[in-house]
Amino acid sequence: MKRKPNVSYRYHHMGVPTSEQRAGEHYSSTFRMYTSGGEDPGGFRIQFHRFAPGSCLHPLIQSTPHVAFQVDDLESAVADEHLLLGPYEPFSGFRVAIIEDEGVPIELIETTLSDEEVFGEPKANSVIYPEDTVPLSAQEVIRS
Numbered sequence: 819m820k821r822k823p824n825v826s827y828r829y830h831h832m833g834v835p836t837s838e839q840r841a842g843e844h845y846s847s848t849f850r851m852y853t854s855g856g857e858d859p860g861g862f863r864i865q866f867h868r869f870a871p872g873s874c875l876h877p878l879i880q881s882t883p884h885v886a887f888q889v890d891d892l893e894s895a896v897a898d899e900h901l902l903l904g905p906y907e908p909f910s911g912f913r914v915a916i917i918e919d920e921g922v923p924i925e926l927i928e929t930t931l932s933d934e935e936v937f938g939e940p941k942a943n944s945v946i947y948p949e950d951t952v953p954l955s956a957q958e959v960i961r962s
């Protein structure tokens with residue numbers, strides 16, 4: 819990925835695929851994916867993603883860690899890039915796309931939301947979590 823001279827890029831988080839169940843993970847029925855983490859130890863926020871069989875996300879997203887950058891202009895940032903996902907708005911005020919750069923997924927985010935708003939409680943009734951209540955764990959999904 820070549821940085822676009824008219825776009826500013828700021829580290830947002832690292833996404834790491836895992837096969838291990840982790841405490842506090844939330845289940846997305848849209849993507850058949852569990853997400854946990856999002857804490858910010860030492861200034862480098864990390865999220866873990868565990869994928870259920872049948873996830874619709876690109877295999878590269880499911881298997882390869884990605885870095886996410888916040889950008890000020892998502893459309894310009896993804897111009898002429900190979901898109902793996904999006905651009906789309908998983909919840910209000912938060913636009914995302916994932917591109918492929920030399921075999922590596924890179925997430926690009928455009929938002930004016932604070933980190934607390936983004937990484938706080940998962941957003942029910944959204945694209946990622948369409949349910950009225952976000953399932954809090956794998957056990958909760960299994961019980962339903």
